[in-house]
Amino acid sequence: MTEKTILEQLEILESLIQERRHANDPDTSYVAKMLNKGPKKIAQKVGEEATEVAIAAVAETKEDLENEAADLLFHLQLLLASKDSSLRAVTTILSQRMGISGLDEKNSRKAE
């Protein structure tokens, strides 16, 4: 089996989340259960997962960090879906930022 690109893997997950949203039972699907709970609960989970990433980065192994980062990315995708958004919207913003130095952008805001 050929390894998927980062984008392919995230797109597969995004499609899966959309399928579960329309067709699955909250008793048998974690995705359906969380989407049923709504953005507030999912946002809380994203906050928790982000904290777990930060803790793993400073106090745990690289493998722990990668696992927590996977949880965070997954829950971020759930949060975007719960707000009728998607990673596509996020990558569009990232591509518009290409070539703009983060420091220049910050300084231009200070000048306003």
Ligand SMILES: N=c1c2ncn([C@@H]3O[C@H](COP(=O)(O)OP(=O)(O)OP(=O)(O)O)[C@@H](O)[C@H]3O)c2ncn1[C@@H]1O[C@H](COP(=O)(O)O)[C@@H](O)[C@H]1O
């Ligand atoms: N990638 C994931 C994925 N990553 C993490 N999780 C779940 O996210 C949940 C929350 O993580 P935690 O470590 O916080 O779990 P917890 O200890 O139960 O925490 P609490 O909920 O009790 O606070 C766990 O139940 C994990 O199993 C995921 N659940 C599903 N997916 C993907 O979504 C697909 C559909 O899942 P279902 O909707 O459940 O069929 C799966 O096939 C996977 O591809």
